[in-house]
Amino acid sequence: MNIPLIGDAAEDEGVARRIAFEIETTVLDNVASLKADSTNMVIEVQLINSALSARGLTKEEIADKLNKVRLLRGLVEVRDFDILIRCDEPSFKKLQMIYEAAKAAKIKGIDGITRAVLARDEKTGRWYIVTEGSNLKEVLKVPSVDAERTMTNSILEIGEVLGIEAARNSIIKEAKGTLGEAGLNVDTRHIMLVSDLMTNDGAVKAIGRHGISGRKSSVLARAAFEITAPHLLRAAMNGEVDNLEGVAENIIVGQPVTLGTGAVNLVYSPKKKKGDKK
Incomplete structure (x- = not known):
């Protein structure tokens, strides 16, 4: 996505960076280091203060987000400088599952956007955000985002929104x-x-066999695009009839296409000269 900013965010790099962190998905692994203690069956979450400060997060907010993860619910304990996640079963497999769930737990940001990078327009000097991933509907709700000029290359999202x-x-x-x-x-x-x-029918369709080409009425035209044998086999099982009305199917069977000059039959009768027999 290409997200232009308005107001102070477009002029101030610090404000623009805060907007970028609001958009980018932040997981626990981005703001803390995790260590699994198999002896005491706990996971120690050591928070990185610089990362917390940059993203505007607190220890309590992170603990609250972790408690909302189903596998971690009721197991999170806030200590003086870090967070402790206890395993409720004496199982190394369960401890590993908790570790993976905690590491990937979403703390902040918009789903679908894994990275947001600041860039500056060389002509105007205004800041804008370039993202990896797309979620047009949610990005348009973010304050200081220029909704009129925000662009994404996800055509399906554009159609829905x-x-x-x-x-x-x-x-x-x-x-x-x-x-x-x-x-x-x-x-x-x-x-x-x-x-x-x-x-043309109000929904975005692909060109391939899952879209336009796969919806053609002609069996031979569908078979000429992709997966020839399955198309022919399915048509034979269903008893489909091909009337050879299109271009591809007529070329396949080696006959003129019923378009243009091939759409008419012309009979030429030359003028008879005097003296020719009837």
């Missing part, structure tokens, strides 16, 4: 950007045709 027309425009933008980076100049109308085909 902003509607099918926004998803269509996103397909055009992403396709043009990808082709342009490869040095290919494709007429926008070709890309618009593909985007219209992918969104």
Whole structure:
């Protein structure tokens, strides 16, 4: 995602970094070091104060989040400088499960966004955030985020949050950007045709066999795209009939396509010259 900022966050690096930490998913492993004590069947969580300060977290908030994890519920104990997680069974396997659950426990941030990096626009000097992962619906709720200019390359999310027309425009933008980076100049109308085909029924569909190509009525056209044998076998079991009305299926059987000049039958009767017999 590309997330422009507004207000003080766009001008102040410190404010922008706090917004980035609000968006980035923080797990316990990011703010603490964990040590499993198999002798006493406990896990010691040693908090990293600098990481806590940067992310605006406290020891009590972390303990509260850990208590909400099902496997850790009721096992978390807050001590003077760290947190202790006790294993409720004398089992090394259970201790390892608790260790893994605690290490991956979500403390803060938005689901789906594993990393948020600050960047600065060279032209305007304003700060913006680039993320790994996407969650458009939740990011738009974050204060100081410019909702009108926030972009994601997740077309499905755009369709769910902003509607099918926004998803269509996103397909055009992403396709043009990808082709342009490869040095290919494709007429926008070709890309618009593909985007219209992918969104014409109100939902975003893929081009592959799980989308448009897999929904074709022609058996041979589906088989020509991918997984030929399963398509033919399933069609034979269901007794499907192919009327050979499209391009691919007519090329496969070696006959003219019923489009353009192939859509009409032309009979030419030359003019008869004088003296020719009837």
